Amino acid sequence: MRRKPRIPPSPLPQRDGVDPVRVRLPWDGGWATVRDHLVERLAAGTGVIDAMIGAGLIVGEDGRPVTADAAYVPGMFVWFHRELPDEEPVPFALDVVYRDAHIVVADKPHFLATTPRGSHVAQTALARLRRELELPALGAAHRLDRLTAGLVLFTVRPGERGAYQTLFRDKLVRKEYEAVAPYSPGLALPRTVRSRIVKERGVLAAREVPGEPNAVSGIDLLERRGPLGRYRLTPSTGQTHQLRVHMNALGVPILGDPLYPVVTGPVPADDFRRPLQLLARTLEFTDPVTGHEHRFTSARELEAWTSYEAWAGADGAVSHPAGP
Secondary structure, three states: OOOOOOOOOOOOOOEOOEOOEEEEOOOOOOOOEHHHHHHHHHOOOHHHHHHHHHOOOOEOOOOOEOOOOOEOOOOOEEEEOOOOOOOOOOOOOOEEEEEOOOEEEEEEOOOOEOOOEOOEOOOEHHHHHHHHHOOOOOEEOOOOOOOOEEEEEEEOOHHHHHHHHHHHHOOOOEEEEEEEEEOOOOOOOOEEEEEEEEOOOOOOOOEEEOOOOOEEEEEEEEEEEOOEEEEEEEEOOOOOOHHHHHHHHOOOOOOOOOOOOOOOOOOOOOOOOOOOOEEEEEEEEEOOOOOOEEEEEOOOOOHHHHOHHHHEOOOOOEOOOOOO
């Protein structure tokens, strides 16, 4: 049986808080050179790969540049930095709520992605914190949607990350969210919503389907202000867009949501006008490393509640669409 190869440390430093890309060459394949494999695998075009190799931007385990004629070696690792996209800066503060030798808890603003993905790379909470706190090994224990604000847990030591991620996997973290949505006098609350939610790759919105429930959310009304309600949401599972889907299914879609009830498309990276009115308010858990009991609370407030007039018209009607 072939042994799983040891993953060596990266010979390249981070750039703007972003790790270099690591590629392991497959054990089987008919490529003569490393270059030939990368051209096929990365689909970046022959000219792009040749330019990177010519500039010495692709390196091996020893940090030396890979040459154009370097022989293909099964199981070999190579590293390079991808060209960072031209990102729109997210003009909101990323606040640190708590920091010790093991964890960092940050209060993330709306519109800031948690970790590098797709077109959001340097403008992410993880990359920002790595730069601002000078913690290059910082990692995320879980994620929040880019449009959702609130608390996110990060780990300082890579060897401890799994212990904190296990808390979320095993549902040992109590999470409480707040949302602002239309008030519905006929909606009996509190209640627990159970359904089966699926999210298909390439489709923006998740949907409920028949079958065994995989998503469970507690929903309660905290306060009413005219046509709006401030709701407490307590998920006990973590399906994609779960709270947004459940609120929409109850007939009270969260304000500022570009997907529910109507898909208006992804929010442009430079459009900060109408944030999704969803906030991860609290995180509570027993620290798996120190044994301490933690409870953290976001200091953020939802705009539709603090600036009511901007979200409800003069006639009291709720202005829901996220677009112009």
